[in-house]
Amino acid sequence: MLKKIWVxxxxxxxxxxxxxxxxxxxxxxxxxxxxxxxxxxxxxxTTVDLALLEGDNPEMVTYLEQFANVxxxxxxxxxEERLERRDxxxxxxxxxxxxxxxxxxxxxxxxxxxAKLLNSYHELDLEVENTTAxxxxxxxxxxxxxxxxxxxxxxxTSVLAGMLISINIxxxxxxxxxxxxxxxxxxxxxxxxxKSMSGMFLAIYGAVAILWITGFSDVNLGQIALxxxxxxxxxxxxxxxxxxxxxxxxxxxxxxxxxxxxxAAGVAAAELLSEQWQxxxxxxxxxxxxxxxxxxxxxxxxWPQIISYTAIVLALCGAVYYFLAPKIxxxxx
Numbered sequence: 584m585l586k587k588i589w590v591x592x593x594x595x596x597x598x599x600x601x602x603x604x605x606x607x608x609x610x611x612x613x614x615x616x617x618x619x620x621x622x623x624x625x626x627x628x629t630t631v632d633l634a635l636l637e638g639d640n641p642e643m644v645t646y647l648e649q650f651a652n653v654x655x656x657x658x659x660x661x662x663e664e665r666l667e668r669r670d671x672x673x674x675x676x677x678x679x680x681x682x683x684x685x686x687x688x689x690x691x692x693x694x695x696x697x698a699k700l701l702n703s704y705h706e707l708d709l710e711v712e713n714t715t716a717x718x719x720x721x722x723x724x725x726x727x728x729x730x731x732x733x734x735x736x737x738x739x740t741s742v743l744a745g746m747l748i749s750i751n752i753x754x755x756x757x758x759x760x761x762x763x764x765x766x767x768x769x770x771x772x773x774x775x776x777x778k779s780m781s782g783m784f785l786a787i788y789g790a791v792a793i794l795w796i797t798g799f800s801d802v803n804l805g806q807i808a809l810x811x812x813x814x815x816x817x818x819x820x821x822x823x824x825x826x827x828x829x830x831x832x833x834x835x836x837x838x839x840x841x842x843x844x845x846x847a848a849g850v851a852a853a854e855l856l857s858e859q860w861q862x863x864x865x866x867x868x869x870x871x872x873x874x875x876x877x878x879x880x881x882x883x884x885x886w887p888q889i890i891s892y893t894a895i896v897l898a899l900c901g902a903v904y905y906f907l908a909p910k911i912x913x914x915x916x
Contacts, residue, residue, distance in 0.1 A: 587777065588773055590777070591773075591774065592780035592784070595751045595777075595778065595781040596781060598751070598754060599751070599781065604832065608743050608750075609747070609785060611740070611743060612740050612743075612785075612788070612789030612790075612793050615793070616793040619729060619733060619736065619793075619796075619797050620796055620797050623728055623732060631652065631698065632651065632653075632654065632670070632671065632672040632673070633652065633653050633654070633673055633674070634653075634654050634655075634656060634662050634666065634673070635647070635655055636655070636656060636657075636659070636662070636676065636677065637657055640677070649711070650701055651701065654672070659676065662676065662685070666685065667687060671690045671691060671694050672690075673685070673690060673694060673695055675698060675702055682702055729797065730880045731854070733793055733794070734877055734880060735846075735850060736793050737790050737793055737794075737811060738846050738849075738850070738869055740785065740786055740790060740793070740811075741814050741817075741872075742818050742840075742842045742843060742846060743818075744781075744782035744785045744786040744789075744822070745815075745817075745818030745819055745821050745822030745842065746836050746839040746840075747781055747785055748778055748779065748781060749823070749826035749835040749838070750826070750832050750835060750836065751781060752826025753830065753835050755778075756826075756830060778823070779819050782815060782818065783815060786815040786818075787808060787811065787812070790807060790811045791804070802879050802880060802882065803879060806886065806889045807876065807879050809890070809893050810875040810889060810892065810893060810896075811872070813893045813896040813897050813900070814868050814869060814871075814900075816896075816900045816904075817842075817868050817899070817903060820904055820907050821839060821903075821907075822839060823907075824910055825838035827910070828910070845867045846869045848864060848869075848870075849869035849870030849871075849872075850869070852864030852867070852870055853873050853874055853877070865895075866899065867899075868896045868899045871892045871893075871896050871899075872892065875888070
């Protein structure tokens with residue numbers, strides 16, 4: 584039976600690689616992960632850009648690079664041309680033995696003041712070791728925005744897994760092969776497991792790809808896998824229903840998109856509501872998976888915590904299966 588399940592899985596993968604929509608769904612996790620990596624700064628990245636003359640004072644460049652993004656230019660004209668662009672950048676230019684601050688005039692005051700302080704600190708030859716300040720991290724080792732987007736993208740991948748399954752089942756219906764399982768050597772359970780493997784593969788592979796590309800590869804992969812597999816079961820159930828009840832790929836995909844509503848509600852409840860009001864989202868599996876993923880990405884999750892969240896998700900998915908199982912059996916009849 585395992586060999587037959589594997590054959591179904593490999594057939595789905597081959598078909599998906601030839602179909603544009605399915606191939607796009609398989610590549611979405613990688614595309615979005617690269618976008619997150621390129622666009623979202625880390626929690627320690629500076630937002631201040633400085634322009635200096637190339638070759639003027641290498642020691643000063645090395646000093647300022649500790650605190651800001653430094654761009655070097657060949658002459659003053661090139662610096663002035665850079666300042667006229669739409670972003671905020673401040674120039675520190677030589678004037679005899681001293682240096683002066685050159686701005687376009689519309690930069691935020693905080694950026695200009697920061698550039699002035701850095702110039703003064705360099706003139707006074709102050710180093711980081713001279714400070715008496717104490718840095719408090721509050722447990723934040725990554726950008727909160729980056730962690731939020733990675734968490735949401737992992738949940739979206741689980742929904743896309745259901746969409747992939749529904750597309751595969753619709754293609755089976757188009758080929759008139761769904762009803763043939765009643766006289767085939769494989770059971771209905773084996774067929775369901777075989778068709779589910781492509782969705783599970785996307786959920787696991789997508790989560791691993793997102794974590795690796797965005798720099799979260801050192802999180803507890805066992806915990807993240809447990810959380811993702813549990814919530815993916817819901818997407819698989821809905822994917823089967825949409826695939827069985829639709830004869831068109833676009834209609835099936837549109838039905839799966841409805842899962843984005845509870846997904847968004849779960850994320851909004853966890854991020855925006857106070858603890859007492861979050862009880863309104865306890866019925867949403869994505870809420871519990873989001874909280875579990877958030878703890879994992881914060882490197883503060885414990886196994887009892889993740890297991891409890893997973894148990895709640897499985898219980899909710901079991902309730903959904905109780906109501907959807909008759910429709911799945913009817914559709915495979």
